[in-house]
Amino acid sequence: MTSYSPFLPPNDPRLRQSTPSVATDIIASPAFQAQLEELYAIARQRQSAQVGRILVGLAAPQVGISQRILLVDVASDGHGGTGQLVELINPEITEHSAETTQWYEGCYSTGPICGIVDRYRDITVRTYDRKANQHTYEFHGYNARIFQHEIDHLDGKVFIDHITNPDRLHLVSDDEFVTYRDQEQWRHWPHKCTFAQWEALKNQPELQL
Numbered sequence: 001m002t003s004y005s006p007f008l009p010p011n012d013p014r015l016r017q018s019t020p021s022v023a024t025d026i027i028a029s030p031a032f033q034a035q036l037e038e039l040y041a042i043a044r045q046r047q048s049a050q051v052g053r054i055l056v057g058l059a060a061p062q063v064g065i066s067q068r069i070l071l072v073d074v075a076s077d078g079h080g081g082t083g084q085l086v087e088l089i090n091p092e093i094t095e096h097s098a099e100t101t102q103w104y105e106g107c108y109s110t111g112p113i114c115g116i117v118d119r120y121r122d123i124t125v126r127t128y129d130r131k132a133n134q135h136t137y138e139f140h141g142y143n144a145r146i147f148q149h150e151i152d153h154l155d156g157k158v159f160i161d162h163i164t165n166p167d168r169l170h171l172v173s174d175d176e177f178v179t180y181r182d183q184e185q186w187r188h189w190p191h192k193c194t195f196a197q198w199e200a201l202k203n204q205p206e207l208q209l
Helices: 030-049 141-154 174-182 195-201
Strands: 057-059 069-073 085-096 100-105 113-120 122-128 134-140 169-171
Touching: 030 057, 030 069, 030 085, 057 141, 069 141, 085 141, 100 141, 113 141, 122 141, 134 141, 169 195
Parallel strands: none
Antiparallel strands: 057 069, 069 085, 085 122, 100 113, 113 169, 122 134
């Protein structure tokens, strides 16, 4: 029996819509706080249940919530380590480095498709927390990558939009993912995925996320 997934399928048009900002005067409301707890519950369940793909970030639009809310695990290391989820409400990147780095990315909104993406190495983010307090954070390396990946979701984008070289687009099954990630086999992964294959794959109703 197939287990329920809260994630929208890759062809859902809501994943391609820009998400409206949250009015700061509703952040403290019981309804908004309940919605935030729902996101935390989804993220924690995925972190505890997965032995291959590990959730390191979650954007509200991925699960059908049209709000500019992100959860990011700031303890993640790109090799499966996690441990500190934080919320970001109405996040925006205010500064970024000129330097970029390459690393793999996967996503619950793209199923078995992963790829190598260039991202800014360092970013500064202005955001609100669940008490409607504004903060400015600096993120570097892998954490900066996660934030950029998740903020893309708020603007109707997925990481594949940043890939132009099909050699950087990979097909990775669940039982291959630990090798792909932990042994950094993504650097020379043999199982490529063309853009045409991605377009066909994302329209398969049985695609599991």
